[in-house]
Amino acid sequence: xxxxKKQPTRPKLPPWIRVxxxxxxxxGEVAAILKELNLHTVCGSAECPNLDECWRGRTATFMxxxxxxxxxxxxxxxxHAPAPPPPDPAEPASLAEAVARLGLKYVVVTSVTRDDLxxxxxxxxxxxxRKIRGRSETIKVEVLTPDYLGDDLKRVLDAGPVVxxxxxxxxxxxxxxIRVQADYRHSLRVLAEAAEAADDSTAVKSGIMVGLGxxxxxxxxxxxxxxxxxxxxxxxxxxxxxxxxHWPLDRYVExxxxxxxxxxxxxxxxxxxxxxxLVRSSYHADEL
Ligand code: SF4
Numbered sequence: 323x324x325x326x327k328k329q330p331t332r333p334k335l336p337p338w339i340r341v342x343x344x345x346x347x348x349x350g351e352v353a354a355i356l357k358e359l360n361l362h363t364v365c366g367s368a369e370c371p372n373l374d375e376c377w378r379g380r381t382a383t384f385m386x387x388x389x390x391x392x393x394x395x396x397x398x399x400x401x402h403a404p405a406p407p408p409p410d411p412a413e414p415a416s417l418a419e420a421v422a423r424l425g426l427k428y429v430v431v432t433s434v435t436r437d438d439l440x441x442x443x444x445x446x447x448x449x450x451x452r453k454i455r456g457r458s459e460t461i462k463v464e465v466l467t468p469d470y471l472g473d474d475l476k477r478v479l480d481a482g483p484v485v486x487x488x489x490x491x492x493x494x495x496x497x498x499x500i501r502v503q504a505d506y507r508h509s510l511r512v513l514a515e516a517a518e519a520a521d522d523s524t525a526v527k528s529g530i531m532v533g534l535g536x537x538x539x540x541x542x543x544x545x546x547x548x549x550x551x552x553x554x555x556x557x558x559x560x561x562x563x564x565x566x567x568h569w570p571l572d573r574y575v576e577x578x579x580x581x582x583x584x585x586x587x588x589x590x591x592x593x594x595x596x597x598x599x600l601v602r603s604s605y606h607a608d609e610l
Contacts, residue, residue, distance in 0.1 A: 335574075336574045336576075338576070338577050338599055339560065339562075339574070339599050339600065351424075352382055352424060355420050355423055355424060356382070356420065359416040359417075359419060359420050360410070360412075360413075360416060361384060361413070361416055361417060361420055362384070362385040362386075362388075362389045363382045363383055363384055363385055382424075382426075382430075383430040383431070383432055383466070383604040383607075384417055384420070384429065384430070384431050384432070384450075385400075385432055385433060385434065386409075386413055386417065386431060386432070386433045386443070386446055386447065386450055387406075387409050387413075387433040387434055387436050387439075387443040387446055388406045388407060388409070388410075388434055388436075389401065389434065390402065390403035390406040390434060391403070391406075391434035391435050391436075392404060392405075392406065392434070392435055392436055392437040392438050392503075393434075393435045393437065393501075393502070393503045393504065394502055394503070395491070395500060395501050395502065395504070396499065396500045396501075396502065396568060396569035397491070397500060397531065397534065397561060397563070397564075397568055397569045398564075398568075399564035399565070399568070400434055404438070405438050406434070406436070406438070408439075409436075409439070409443060409446045413446065413450070414446065414449040414450045414452070414453040415453055417431070417450050417453065417454065418450075418453040418454045418456065418457050421454050421457065421461060422457050422458075426461065427460065427461055427462065427608070428461070428462045428464070428607065428608035429454055429461060429462070429463050429464070430463075430464045430465075430466060430604040430607050431447065431450055431451070431454075431463060431464070431465050431466070432465070432466035432467070432604070433446075433447065433466075433467065433468065435468040435469075435503075436468070437503070441473075441474055441477070442468055442470055442474050443468070444467075444470055444473075444474035444475070444477045444478050445477060447465060447467060447477070447478045447481070448477045448478055448480065448481040449481075450463075451463050451465065451478070451481035451482060451483055452481050455481075455482060462484040462485075462608075463482075463483050463484060464483060464484060464485035464486075464487060464527075464604070464607050465478060465483045465485070465486055465487065466487040466488070466489065466603055466604060467486070467487070467488055468488075469488065469504060469505075469508055469509055469512050470488075470512060471508075471511060471512055471515055472515075475512065475515055475516060475519065476519060479516065479519055479520055479524060482523065482524070483524055484523065484524060484525070485524065485525050485526075485527050485555065485607070485610075486516045486520060486524055486525070486526050486527065487526075487527040487528065487529070487555075487603060487604075488509060488512045488513055488516065488527075488528060489509075489528055489529045489530070489603050490506065490509050490510070490513075490528050490529070490530050490544060490548060491504075491509075491529070491530060491531060492530060492531060492534050492536060492544075493506075493530070493536040493537075493540035493541065493543070493544045494506040494507075494540070494543075494544070495536070495540060496534055496535055496536060500534060500569055509528075510547060510548070510550075510551055513526055513528055513548065513551035513552070513553050514550075514551040514552060517551055517552025517553060517554075518552065525554045525555055525593070525594075526551070526552060526553040526554060526555070527553060527554070527555035527556070527557070527603075527610075528548045528551075528553050528555075528556060528557075529556065529557035529558065529559070529601075529602075529603040530544055530545075530548075530557075530558055531558075531559055531560070531561040532558060532559070532560060532561060532573075532575050533560050533561035533562075533571055533572055533573050533574060533575060534561050534569060534571075534572055535572040536572075538579070541558070541583060542583070542586065545558075545583060545586065545587050545590070546590060549587070549590050549591055549592060553592075554591075554592060554593040554594065555592065555593065555594045555595070555610055556587050556592045556594070556595045556596075556597070557595075557596045557597070557601050557602070557603050557610075558580060558583050558584070558587075558595075558596070558597035558598075558601060559596075559597075559598070559599065559600065559601035559602050559603075560574065560575060560599040560600065560601075574599075575599070577598060577599060580597040580598045580599060580601075581597065581598075583595075583597045584596075584597035584598075594610045596610055
């Protein structure tokens with residue numbers, strides 16, 4: 323009888339990717355508050371490698387509009403459902419309460435995509451921003467939204483986020499295969515419309531992952547196209563597949579290449595760039 327070999331979830335991590343795992347008190351406290359207020363974080367749902375570091379530092383990226391997404395991106399660990407429950411009307415106030423209890427000064431709010439809702443959930447985004455800022459004018463809110471355009475986009479911008487983020491995620495050639503229900507050009511339009519509509523107090527941001535099968539030239543083209551929309555902040559990070567059933571890893575990119583992309587992005591006009599293996603779109607967002 324031959325012994326069945328266990329498939330590794332992903333190729334062995336290279337030496338430059340070391341995720342620190344710990345169980346600091348901050349993490350437990352954040353988790354308890356989130357549970358009590360029935361809130362979700364992208365940190366747990368997306369199996370982020372920086373979870374421990376962020377939670378110990380008492381920061382969290384809140385995920386609104388439920389914990390099931392109407393889309394099914396091939397890289398994403400968030401569960402899929404065609405018609406999730408309606409938005410929780412108590413969510414904006416609960417989230418503001420969590421922010422106050424955790425003493426956060428900078429908050430990142432993202433969501434699943436809700437193609438089943440007429441406004442895509444944009445009114446809930448706006449209400450969350452207003453409720454948080456209602457607690458204290460000095461708290462800054464960054465949003466990472468689905469591909470809103472027109473009134474939906476305007477509704478979110480009018481609520482006054484300090485950063486409006488929409489991720490392109492990958493290069494154009496791979497986009498349709500990986501972000502199945504999304505569109506690369508549509509996402510560029512979102513960024514361009516946001517940069518056009520936003521006032522001076524809101525910066526526009528986007529991000530991509532590498533290691534999905536793209537070439538270095540395609541990464542550079544994508545960085546240039548994002549900059550062409552007027553976006554001022556960029557993140558570039560290493561893709562790590564959440565499981566064997568997700569989009570397979572193509573390569574680990576060396577830190578020196580990330581540094582090259584950072585320098586290149588700064589040279590074409592980005593004001594802030596985070597480009598490194600463990601960078602995620604909301605990683606150290608307050609510092610960016
Ligand atoms: S739209 Fe966002 S949350 Fe939904 S599957 Fe894609 S990456 Fe995940």
